[in-house]
Amino acid sequence: MYSRLYRQVLNTHRWAESAEAFSSIHDESGLLGMSGSCPPANSRALTQELVRQSRHLREECVTEEELARARNMLKCNVLTQLESRLVLCEDIVRKILTYGKREDATIMCAKIDAVMKEDIQAVVRKAMTKPPTLSTVGVDIGNVPTIAEVSQWLEQPIAKEKKESWF
Secondary structure (H helix, E strand, C coil): CCHHHHHHHHHCCCCCCCEEHHHHHEECEEEEEEEEEHHHHHHHHHHHHHHHHHHHHCCCCCCCCHHHHHHHHHHHHHHHCCCHHHHHHHHHHHHHHHHHCCCHHHHHHHHHHCCCCHHHHHHHHCCCCCCCCCCCCCCCCCCCEEEEEEEHHHHCCCCCHHHHHHH
């Protein structure tokens, strides 16, 4: 509940129902993104906010506190999930298909601890060189921005006054 998205999206915008980052790794490629939910009337504003969060990650590294919190949350979530036999079996298969071997929890946690804030920024910068993908679910999607608009927003630097208000 103390992630950057929680603090800067859900705590700031009363209409935001959810906001989270996600990733999915597949062999030599992956998917990195942010998702959120809100009432249809606020879908444009939520998209703008998620784009702003992406630009912020591109331009400034996460703080040491945010990184430590993210590492701990990830390790906790991964280890908790592995208590399920179904998830454990899926993890074994995915690791063997991706890496050719399965690593134990100690190695996995060490790899999580080895991630530096510059690594996160590099991944975000690389991801943002590709055209964005936008997916919308709902009955009333008339307020959702176009891909062209989202692409244009992603190219803009974050405003100086916005930068200072983040902390």
